[in-house]
Amino acid sequence: MPGIDRIDRAILRALHRDGRLTNAELADRVNVSPATCHRRTQRLFAEGFIPAVRAEVVPDAVGLGALVMVGVVLDRSTPDSFAALETAAEGIPEVLDCLLVAGEFDYLLKIRVRDMNSFNTLHSRKLIALPGVRQIRTFFVLKSIKENAPLPF
Amino acid sequence: MPGIDRIDRAILRALHRDGRLTNAELADRVNVSPATCHRRTQRLFAEGFIPAVRAEVVPDAVGLGALVMVGVVLDRSTPDSFAALETAAEGIPEVLDCLLVAGEFDYLLKIRVRDMNSFNTLHSRKLIALPGVRQIRTFFVLKSIKENAPLPF
DNA sequence: GATGAAATCCGAGTCAC
C-alpha cells in the first residue's frame, strides 16, 4: 500500500468533511484539474484509504435512540474467551464499537438499541452468556455531547 | 419535524450503507421514480435526518493511529465543572466522542491522536487542567475489533 | 399534495495530446 502525498491528503480531508462533493468541486478545492482529481480519488478508493462513504442518520429517527457503553472484564485463565468475545461482537449489529483496551477493563463496547428494554434483552441473551466473562459494567449514556466527530487532520 | 414513512426509511438505510449511490440507483432500490426519490432525499437532508455524508478515512493513513478511551470523574460539589468539561470537549478536535454517562464515571471520551506522546500532551494540557476534575482514567486501545459500525436498522 | 414522465442541463468518465 503506497503512501499518500499532500494532494491525496487534501482530497481525503475534503471528502471526509463532505462525501457528496462532486469531482468538479473537489478538484478546485484541492487545486488540480478534474481529470487528475478523478484519477487520484479513484486510487484512494481502490487502495482502501476510503473504506466507505456513508450518510450519517439521526439515530432517534430510525428507532435507535438509546446509547450504552459497556466495560467487559474477562477471566484471565481462559485466553480463548478473548477470541470468543471478539467473534460474538462482530456478529452483533447493535455493537458499534468493540475495543480491546489496557486498564481496568479488557473490552469497551459501544452499543445502540431502541430503548432500555432492548438493551436488557441484548445484555442477558448475548453478553453475559459469553464464556469467560467475569464482569460486565454498564454505562447508560444520559447525554451525547459529541459523537463521531470528524477526524482532526 | 414531521415523521418518516417506509420509503424514507428505505432511503435512509440505503444511503447509510452507501452514501455515493446515485439518485437513479437509489430510486430503483427503493422502488420509486427518480423524481420522487430526489424530492424525498432532499427533504431528508433539509429536515436534518441526514446531518452529514462523510467518507470514512483509515486513521493511520492520516497520522491518527492512536485511539484512547478516557473515563472522567468530576467533583460533585462543583456543578459548573460539568458545563466546563462539555465546552472544553466540544473545542478539542481530537475528542471524537464525549458522553455523559451513569455509573462509576461521569464522562467517557473517545480520543484520536497521532501517538502516545500526543496523547500525553493533550492529557496534561487539556484534560487534567479542567476545573473540578477529580479523576481521569485512561484506557489505551490495543486493538480495534470494530469501530463505527453502520447502524442496525 | 404527492407522483411519474418528459425535457433540459451539467458533471462524470474517457479520450488524445
Place this chain on the structure above:
DNA sequence: GTGACTCGGATTTCATC
C-alpha cells in the same frame, strides 16, 4: 497534467391522480 468530447444522471417542469 491538460483540454475536449460523449454519455448518463441530476434537477426542473408539467400533467395527472
